[in-house]
Amino acid sequence: MSAFRPNWQALLSLLATIYSLTALPFTATMNPAWSIAAVVILAAGALVSMLRAASSIQTTALALASFGAAALLIVGLADASGTATAGYFAALVAAWLLGWRLVTVLSGDGSRGSQSGNLISITVPALFGIWVLILWECIVRGAGVPFVLLPPPSAIGLRFAGSLPILAADFRQTVLKAVLFGYVVGSLTGFLVAILADRFRFFANGLLPIGNMVSALPMIGIAPIMVIWFGFDWQSKAAVVIVMTFFPMLVNTLAGLAATGDMERDLMRTYGASHWQVLLKLRLQAAMPFIFNALKINSTLALIGAIVAEFFGTPIVGMGFRISTEVGRMNLDMVWAEIALAAVVGSLFYGALALLERTVTFWHPSYRR
Amino acid sequence: MPETVISAQNLDLTFETNDGPVHALKDITLDIAEGEFVSLIGPSGCGKTTLLRVIADLEQPTGGTVSINGMTPEQARLARAYGYVFQQAALLPWRTIEDNVALPLEVMGLDKATRSGRIKSNLELVNLAGFEKKFPWQLSGGMQQRASIARALAVEPDMLLMDEPFGALDEIVRDHLNEQLLKLWAKTKKTVVFVTHSIPEAVFLSTKIVVMSPRPGRIHEIIDCDLGADRPLDIRETSEFLRIAHQVREGLKAGHSYDE
Numbered sequence: 064m065s066a067f068r069p070n071w072q073a074l075l076s077l078l079a080t081i082y083s084l085t086a087l088p089f090t091a092t093m094n095p096a097w098s099i100a101a102v103v104i105l106a107a108g109a110l111v112s113m114l115r116a117a118s119s120i121q122t123t124a125l126a127l128a129s130f131g132a133a134a135l136l137i138v139g140l141a142d143a144s145g146t147a148t149a150g151y152f153a154a155l156v157a158a159w160l161l162g163w164r165l166v167t168v169l170s171g172d173g174s175r176g177s178q179s180g181n182l183i184s185i186t187v188p189a190l191f192g193i194w195v196l197i198l199w200e201c202i203v204r205g206a207g208v209p210f211v212l213l214p215p216p217s218a219i220g221l222r223f224a225g226s227l228p229i230l231a232a233d234f235r236q237t238v239l240k241a242v243l244f245g246y247v248v249g250s251l252t253g254f255l256v257a258i259l260a261d262r263f264r265f266f267a268n269g270l271l272p273i274g275n276m277v278s279a280l281p282m283i284g285i286a287p288i289m290v291i292w293f294g295f296d297w298q299s300k301a302a303v304v305i306v307m308t309f310f311p312m313l314v315n316t317l318a319g320l321a322a323t324g325d326m327e328r329d330l331m332r333t334y335g336a337s338h339w340q341v342l343l344k345l346r347l348q349a350a351m352p353f354i355f356n357a358l359k360i361n362s363t364l365a366l367i368g369a370i371v372a373e374f375f376g377t378p379i380v381g382m383g384f385r386i387s388t389e390v391g392r393m394n395l396d397m398v399w400a401e402i403a404l405a406a407v408v409g410s411l412f413y414g415a416l417a418l419l420e421r422t423v424t425f426w427h428p429s430y431r432r
Numbered sequence: 433m434p435e436t437v438i439s440a441q442n443l444d445l446t447f448e449t450n451d452g453p454v455h456a457l458k459d460i461t462l463d464i465a466e467g468e469f470v471s472l473i474g475p476s477g478c479g480k481t482t483l484l485r486v487i488a489d490l491e492q493p494t495g496g497t498v499s500i501n502g503m504t505p506e507q508a509r510l511a512r513a514y515g516y517v518f519q520q521a522a523l524l525p526w527r528t529i530e531d532n533v534a535l536p537l538e539v540m541g542l543d544k545a546t547r548s549g550r551i552k553s554n555l556e557l558v559n560l561a562g563f564e565k566k567f568p569w570q571l572s573g574g575m576q577q578r579a580s581i582a583r584a585l586a587v588e589p590d591m592l593l594m595d596e597p598f599g600a601l602d603e604i605v606r607d608h609l610n611e612q613l614l615k616l617w618a619k620t621k622k623t624v625v626f627v628t629h630s631i632p633e634a635v636f637l638s639t640k641i642v643v644m645s646p647r648p649g650r651i652h653e654i655i656d657c658d659l660g661a662d663r664p665l666d667i668r669e670t671s672e673f674l675r676i677a678h679q680v681r682e683g684l685k686a687g688h689s690y691d692e
Contacts, residue, residue: 326522329490333516334539334587335509344535348526426525431569 066115072164073109079157080105086150090205093139098150101135104128105157112164121168129161133197145207155201162194214396222396223403229385230404237382238408240297241369245304250361252305253312254354260313261320262338270313278310286372295376300383303372308361315357319350352427355420362412366405437501437591437623438464438487444495445482455648456482457493462642462651466590469617469624471634472642473680474687479649480627481595487625488516488593501590512540515584517594521576523568523583530555530564533583540587554582557616574605578612585616591623598633607665610636614663631684632668635659635677643680645687652687655679 080102088095108128112121136155140147166187196216202208203215210218223230260267286303293299323346331341373383382401389397421430443460446453457479464470472480485491487498489505500508508514523532530551537547555561558578568576577597584592598606610633617624617637628634634641638657645652657676659667667673 324522326518326520327524330516330518330522331539332490333488333509333514334536335512336539340539344538345524348524424526426567426569428569 067113068115069113070164070167072160072167073112076109076157076160076164077106079153079160080109083150083153083157086148086153089136089148089151089154090139090143091146092141092143097135097139098154101132101139101154104135105132105154105161108132108161109157112161112168118168118171122165125161125165125168129158129165132158132161133201136201137197140201140204144204147201147205151205152202155198155205159194159198162190166190211393211395214399218396219399219403223400226397226400230400232380233382233385233401234404234408236297236378236380237300237369237373238366241300241372241381242304242365244297245301245369246308246361246365248301249305249308249365250312250358253309253357254316256309257313257316257320258342261317261342267317271317274310274313277306280306282307282368282371287375289372290376295378297381300369300372300377300381304365304368307364307368311360311364312354312357315353315360316350319353320346322353323349351424352420355416355424359413359416359420362416363409366409366412370405435466436463437466438462438498438625439500440483440487440496440498442496443483443486443493443498445479445486445491445493457486458648458650460496460649460651462654464623464625464640466623467621468640469626469638470640470642471626471628471638472644473628473631473634474644474649474652474684475629475646477649478644478646480629480644482649483644484593484595484625484627488514490516512536512587513589514591514593515587515589517577517581517584517592517597519596519599521568521573521580523576523579525568528565528567529560529571529579532568532579533586536583536587550586550588554586555579557585557619558582559612572605573601574609577601577609581613581616585620585622589622591625594624594626596627596629599628606633611665613637618661631677631680635673635680636663636665636668641676641680643683643687645684653683655683 083089083102088098089101105128108124111124111128114121132154136151136158139151169183169187169190171183199213200215200217203213256266256270260270282303285306286299289299289302289306293302320342327345327349328341331345336344370383370386373381374387377384382405386398386401389395389401424430440460440462443457445457446455460479460483462483472483474480482491486493487500487505489509498505500513503511503513523529524535527535533551533554534547537550542550551564552561555564558581560575560578560582563571563575563579568579571579577600581592581597598609601609614637624637626634626637635657641655641657642651643653643655644650655676659672659676
């Protein structure tokens with residue numbers, strides 16, 4: 064048995080590393096010795112990963128090589144934007160391939176290992192995200208992409224860290240006031256109206272077409288009207304969010320209430336159960352997967368609605384306000400910082416709902432254990 | 433002479449469908465006495481399930497009358513005079529087995545102490561003690577159906593209405609549950625109306641077999657089945673058993689159940 068076990072990521076990485084030697088030093092300010100160091104690290108990582116060694120040795124070597132080389136490459140860009148050579152990008156590709164190999168080894172080469180599954184399910188997406196940031200940073204700064212087109216993540220991060228009070232104020236205004244209020248009121252009224260519409264059929268017949276129409280209205284159209292009706296402050300944004308979230312909840316709850324099987328309804332009938340008993344003990348429970356669907360859809364709709372509504376008039380605070388004014392002032396790093404904030408808030412919101420859904424609808428075939 | 437508990441007089445039921453009216457039940461007259469085990473047997477479409485649903489007030493007849501202990505079906509349903517067992521267990525997946533058995537008791541508004549007493553005794557009756565905290569989807573099909581029988585019995589009804597309760601189970605489980613059902617029936621002395629399309633099942637379980645025939649659904653013949661109270665599974669190889677089974681098959685044939 065040979066001590067060597069080649070894999071394509073490492074082989075390609077070696078090729079890219081060798082090619083990178085043709086264009087030393089990598090950038091205008093990068094010390095040739097540092098460039099050579101990066102090459103050596105990359106080659107060593109690729110070679111170790113092809114040895115028949117324990118996966119812990121492989122992952123350590125791959126992590127050190129890929130991130131070490133990446134760190135050298137990022138540092139080498141100091142005061143040298145736009146001067147990266149073809150060798151620089153070849154080395155970047157080599158480091159990225161080793162990162163890919165690292166993820167492959169961590170995922171257990173396709174075979175399902177049961178041990179430390181939870182840790183891996185967090186590490187793999189984290190590694191993926193980190194590599195997106197590394198590539199973004201190196202390509203944007205290495206190739207000298209204009210700041211207005213796409214700022215590097217480091218600049219966005221610096222701006223984010225330097226503008227925490229502003230971001231916090233915007234978060235309070237947009238998320239804690241407009242989104243939260245609108246989301247709760249919109250979803251709750253959608254739910255309650257669905258319960259009523261289910262009890263009194265004529266209500267549903269009259270309401271659904273109107274609801275359909277309202278949901279088809281472009282948000283861009285209703286936002287200015289809401290600003291005229293409810294003023295510049297967060298109330299008008301909450302109103303937009305209510306309009307946007309009401310209908311998904313209404314339709315999903317109605318669909319969920321209709322999801323109960325005939326046999327279960329007959330069963331409740333043989334017990335002589337009242338309408339409200341059937342609703343509470345049977346139909347609402349069966350509707351929960353649908354209701355959570357609406358809650359998840361609404362969580363993203365609410366954030367979008369509140370941010371866009373702020374484009375149409377607002378006091379001088381709020382995430383949408385900040386985005387629209389900073390674009391005008393060409394402060395694209397601030398715009399991206401707000402986008403990053405919105406992404407984090409949206410993901411946390413959605414994630415919390417998904418977690419709650421798992422607890423409430425644990426019985427659903429997709430969550431059973 | 434035991435008292436008559438279910439009495440159907442000249443029942444008619446016609447469903448209006450898009451393809452025109454369907455005559456599901458025609459002129460059904462049937463008396464069932466207290467403590468009897470009556471099987472309704474016949475091919476699909478003979479109205480046996482419909483008849484059971486009319487007794488349970490899940491369908492309204494278009495003609496004739498049904499009386500249950502002197503009450504209308506609706507009064508009997510609201511008085512929880514019967515427990516109904518469906519073709520599938522129909523247990524609620526978000527409730528544990530004990531909470532599923534508690535469901536009708538909660539609807540009735542019984543207090544917690546009474547509820548837990550009835551849950552315990554009825555789960556023991558169907559040999560499911562120890563599975564109280566399990567969820568339905570963690571149990572086999574046969575166990576699920578036993579839990580649904582415990583749920584029907586927990587109401588403490590005078591009678592059990594069973595609609596092909598073992599139809600979805602394999603034969604080995606079915607034999608086992610048939611035996612258990614007989615013991616249960618001997619222990620509880622309930623009146624049972626049992627819908628099936630299996631001849632051996634009907635003969636093994638019943639004191640009386642109602643042979644029905646299709647288009648329109650009507651009673652072809654009522655066969656007494658007096659195999660005695662003690663019926664081990666082996667009884668199905670005795671000549672008496674085979675004679676009754678043959679009689680049922682002849683009845684089905686004469687009622688055009690085997691026609692194309």
